[in-house]
Amino acid sequence: MTPLGLAQDPAQEARLLARIVETISAGLDLDAILQGIAALTTETTQTDVCFVYLLDETGEWLVLRGATPPFHRMAGQVELKMGEGVSGWVAAHGRPAVITDDKHADQRYKHLPALGREDLTSMACVPILVKPHRLVGVLNVHTRQRREFTDADVQLLGWMAGLMAGGIENARLHRMLAQREAAMERFAERIVLAQETERRRLAGEIHDGISQRVVSLSFHLSAAADALATKPDVAAHEIAEAQSLAEAALDETRFAIAGLHPPVLDDLGLAASLESLAASVPQLQIHAEASPCELPAHVATSVYRIAQEALQNVVKHAGATRARLRLQAHGDTITLEVQDDGKGFTPANNTGYGLPGMRERAELLGGTLEVKSHPGQGTLLRLRFPASQEQSTGNLSVPPE
Numbered sequence: 142m143t144p145l146g147l148a149q150d151p152a153q154e155a156r157l158l159a160r161i162v163e164t165i166s167a168g169l170d171l172d173a174i175l176q177g178i179a180a181l182t183t184e185t186t187q188t189d190v191c192f193v194y195l196l197d198e199t200g201e202w203l204v205l206r207g208a209t210p211p212f213h214r215m216a217g218q219v220e221l222k223m224g225e226g227v228s229g230w231v232a233a234h235g236r237p238a239v240i241t242d243d244k245h246a247d248q249r250y251k252h253l254p255a256l257g258r259e260d261l262t263s264m265a266c267v268p269i270l271v272k273p274h275r276l277v278g279v280l281n282v283h284t285r286q287r288r289e290f291t292d293a294d295v296q297l298l299g300w301m302a303g304l305m306a307g308g309i310e311n312a313r314l315h316r317m318l319a320q321r322e323a324a325m326e327r328f329a330e331r332i333v334l335a336q337e338t339e340r341r342r343l344a345g346e347i348h349d350g351i352s353q354r355v356v357s358l359s360f361h362l363s364a365a366a367d368a369l370a371t372k373p374d375v376a377a378h379e380i381a382e383a384q385s386l387a388e389a390a391l392d393e394t395r396f397a398i399a400g401l402h403p404p405v406l407d408d409l410g411l412a413a414s415l416e417s418l419a420a421s422v423p424q425l426q427i428h429a430e431a432s433p434c435e436l437p438a439h440v441a442t443s444v445y446r447i448a449q450e451a452l453q454n455v456v457k458h459a460g461a462t463r464a465r466l467r468l469q470a471h472g473d474t475i476t477l478e479v480q481d482d483g484k485g486f487t488p489a490n491n492t493g494y495g496l497p498g499m500r501e502r503a504e505l506l507g508g509t510l511e512v513k514s515h516p517g518q519g520t521l522l523r524l525r526f527p528a529s530q531e532q533s534t535g536n537l538s539v540p541p542e
């Protein structure tokens with residue numbers, strides 16, 4: 142499968158092949174590979190700008206991962222839903238697209254203000270597919286001058302994308318595994334710390350609360366025993382005291398247990414537990430909508446903990462008047478959103494333990510945690526992860542044309 146145009150010049154084709162091989166075998170650093178690919182693509186196709194979008198773990202979002210300067214700085218910050226924009230269309234259909242001019246007249250086009258590329262006129266976009274038909278992402282090139290991309294141009298672009306797909310996929314999987322491994326390590330450290338903290342809390346609760354109550358309960362019972370024969374009214378009073386202490390000890394025991402494991406999860410399932418969690422926040426009216434989804438117990442616990450921490454943050458920090466909690470299942474993707482209309486913050490500057498903990502849990506689920514917030518504009522926290530954990534490597538099949 143020689144690309145048109147290069148067929149006449151085998152030496153040029155060999156040189157290009159060598160450079161592609163050199164670019165994708167330069168190491169396993171995904172950013173460096175994508176940077177190299179963007180540069181090589183613009184040079185080979187004589188275009189001005191190249192963007193490389195990769196499909197994320199959920200298989201529903203295309204995320205900008207590499208580009209020619211200065212756009213490489215936007216890596217990770219621009220995303221398109223499957224089917225959205227020209228790149229989304231190409232990804233969803235598994236077919237190339239060309240726009241010669243007047244992008245705005247093309248129904249597929251979506252202007253992305255973050256990239257501010259109004260001066261770019263023509264574009265060609267091809268899917269990056271690993272054989273036989275698995276989508277890795279989308280490669281697109283733009284020119285400032287009007288250009289009619291020919292079939293040969295598109296074929297060359299598709300040919301390059303096909304050759305580079307395997308290298309990109311390997312580097313992406315390598316990065317994902319490395320991130321998961323790091324998350325596992327951090328998580329393991331945290332588990333040990335959390336276990337110690339939890340044991341200390343429990344010891345404190347048993348010592349200061351429950352055992353104190355049992356000690357005084359025993360005093361009251363002795364006093365009752367002493368008074369029983371001679372002063373029955375005193376004995377009755379002591380027994381009533383003992384009874385209320387027994388009730389208090391029972392309440393405290395329940396509270397200590399609830400802190401260890403949310404018992405509602407086992408009884409009600411995740412959706413109802415989240416609704417009950419939202420209803421248990423007395424300070425704030427929280428609108429909760431949770432659709433039932435079948436998840437393994439450890440996954441449900443992680444989602445519950447993330448929601449719990451997110452709501453605690455709303456109560457502790459946001460000063461919100463309204464908040465919303467939503468759990469949805471869409472195809473294979475589960476989404477949890479916690480949104481408030483409070484004072485907002487700059488996520489990059491935060492120094493707490495809660496958010497990193499939530500992010501680690503999200504990574505272990507093979508998913509992502511986004512925090513969208515600005516001072517004065519409320520906060521949206523979004524967890525997305527694949528319901529079937531085996532598919533969390535981000536595979537998606539594109540039907541053959």
Ligand SMILES: Nc1ncnc2c1ncn2[C@@H]1O[C@H](COP(=O)(O)OP(=O)(O)O)[C@@H](O)[C@H]1O
Nearest residue numbers: 454455458459485486491492493494495496520
């Ligand atoms: N919903 C929110 N609204 C406003 N600020 C928030 C919100 N969530 C988090 N923050 C800010 O981010 C910081 C870090 O949060 P987190 O990591 O959970 O740590 P902690 O809650 O222990 O402070 C908080 O101290 C707060 O300043």
Ligand SMILES: [Mg+2]
Nearest residue numbers: 454493495496
């Ligand atoms: Mg917190």
